[in-house]
Amino acid sequence: MLTEKYRPNNPFQLVGNEEVRVRFIKWLKDWKKGSKPALLIGPPGIGKTTLVYSSANFLNYKVIELNASDIRTKGRLESILKPSLIYFNLFGERVLAFLDEVDGIYSKQDYGGMEFLLEAVKMTQIPLVFAANIEDEKIKKLIEVCEVFRMKKPPPRLIEIYLKNILKREKVEVKEETIREIVKKSKGDVRNALNNLQLAISGYGDLLAPLESNIPLEEGINRFFQAKEAYEAYEILSNIKAEPREKIRALYNTLIGSEISEDLKVKALRVISYADEILNRILKTQEWRQLKYLDRFLAFGLKKILKDVKITYKEDTIPWNLKLRIWNDSKILKDLANYLSKQLHTSKKEFMIFYYPLLPFIFKDLKDLKRLGLNESMIKVLKKEK
Ligand SMILES: Nc1ncnc2c1ncn2[C@@H]1O[C@H](COP(=O)(O)OP(=O)(O)OP(=O)(O)O)[C@@H](O)[C@H]1O
Ligand SMILES: [Mg+2]
Missing domain, CATH: 1.20.272 (Zinc Finger, Delta Prime; domain 3)
Known part of the structure; x- marks a missing residue:
């Protein structure tokens, strides 16, 4: 996808919102405990998410993205988010938490969601970034406690230059008239413009309506x-x-x-x-x-x-603490699998499926694993399996 291939990984490569981008980068660079969280507000497809990820990348932060299921109710929020916000920085990595679509979480069923976000704002030990599409009543309280970054649709002229630049890099041509139509139809939605450019390049036919619809x-x-x-x-x-x-x-x-x-x-x-x-x-x-x-x-x-079966939408069911575990331990586990699978003359996959679960049983005292050449952090990860 062009949207994936040309997703800027550097905040200076985005189009539009120059001043806001600079201010956001400065916000993250200067962030310290007690700083206000950031709230990005703007219509779909103009680079809010991209700005967060690319700035984090630029300033060596990892992004933990929380989704709607993580912030469903106040109760769940507390058990899930609180420990993460407080303990994340213990792992020695610079991490920022990103909560997208905060304007969507405040329905009756999510009562308390916003209340908790406000609490999260008070207790967080890491930079917090919120994003919303619409500035309305729902997020008024959040606006009061955040540094707000209002992002606008990039002007048509800039989108046109951006598309032409991509065409040059792709070494393909699209009729001038089509490019203009794409820019016009996008109504400032860069994602939509890129998707339609993609369609035009591949000769797909009709252009898609912008994402709003x-x-x-x-x-x-x-x-x-x-x-x-x-x-x-x-x-x-x-x-x-x-x-x-x-x-x-x-x-x-x-x-x-x-x-x-x-x-x-x-x-x-x-x-x-x-x-x-x-x-x-x-x-x-x-x-x-x-x-x-x-x-x-x-x-x-x-x-x-699937005929005549009732199925309704479910979100990612991996609990947050497990995600946290995967996040923190996966690299170490990979190293461990890599190392021991070689010793055992087996594949990494086979090692993880058949041998790994047995290790804590074979080695009553996990310290013995040191003799096999495992390092401290690998042994620490293994101890969690007990
Ligand atoms: N300002 C921009 N400059 C360059 N590319 C952009 C820009 N905005 C969006 N894009 C392209 O569109 C894709 C989607 O952008 P992004 O996810 O950042 O939008 P968003 O503002 O977060 O939208 P939403 O409100 O739907 O979450 C990106 O992968 C990127 O390729
Ligand atoms: Mg987004």
Whole structure:
């Protein structure tokens, strides 16, 4: 995808909002305990998320992104977010927490969500960044306690230059008239402009409407499973406001969390795993033209298997503390697997599946593992398995 290939990893490569970007980078650079959190406000597809990630990258911060399921209710929020905000910096890495779409969390069912965000603001030990699309009543209290960064749609002229620059780097040509139409249709949404440039390059035909009119992920997934016909499901899927990878992940999480029979689940997950492979191949070969088959494959594949079953959208079900564990320990575990699998003349995968779980049983005193050449941090990780 052009949006992925040309996602700036340096905050100075974005278009538009120059002053805001500089101020945001300065905010992060000067951040110390007690500083205000940042709140980015602006319409979809203009680079809020990209600004956060690229600035973090620029200033050597890792980003922990919290999603809506992490901040569903005050109770969950407290148990999940509180320890993370307080203990993160103990791991010696510079980490910032990013909470996207905060304007979406304040419905009746999420009562207390905003209240907790305000508490989080008070107790955080790491930089916190919020992002929202619309500045309204819901986030008024947050605005009061944050340093606010209002981002505007980049002007058409800049978007046009940006698109032309990409065409040059891609070494392809698109008619001047089409470029102008893409810029106009995007209404300042850079993501939309890039997606439509992609379509124009691959000769896909009609341009997509800007994302504002597209279906939000959760609603789209629900409608996808409710659809009676595969073709209807395909139309819905291809209109969801999300990158292909996000859609696949949402379908996966929803199916994993659903109550359909194991047999059906296996069949459906097989379709998803094929789709994931197709997507990997598309990303590798850059055969963007194939993307349209991806949604079709998913819709027709899944609808054939899942008839008359009730499935509703589920989010990522990995608990936050497990995510934290994966985050902190995965590199060490990889090193450990790499090292011991060689000693045991087996593959890394086989080692992790068959041998790794046995280590704490074989070595009653994990200190003995030192003799095998494991270092302190590897042994520390292993101790958590006990
Ligand atoms: N200002 C920009 N300059 C260059 N590329 C951009 C810009 N804004 C968006 N893009 C492109 O669009 C993609 C999506 O942008 P991003 O996710 O940052 O938007 P967003 O403002 O966070 O939108 P949303 O409100 O939907 O979360 C990026 O991967 C990037 O390729
Ligand atoms: Mg975003």
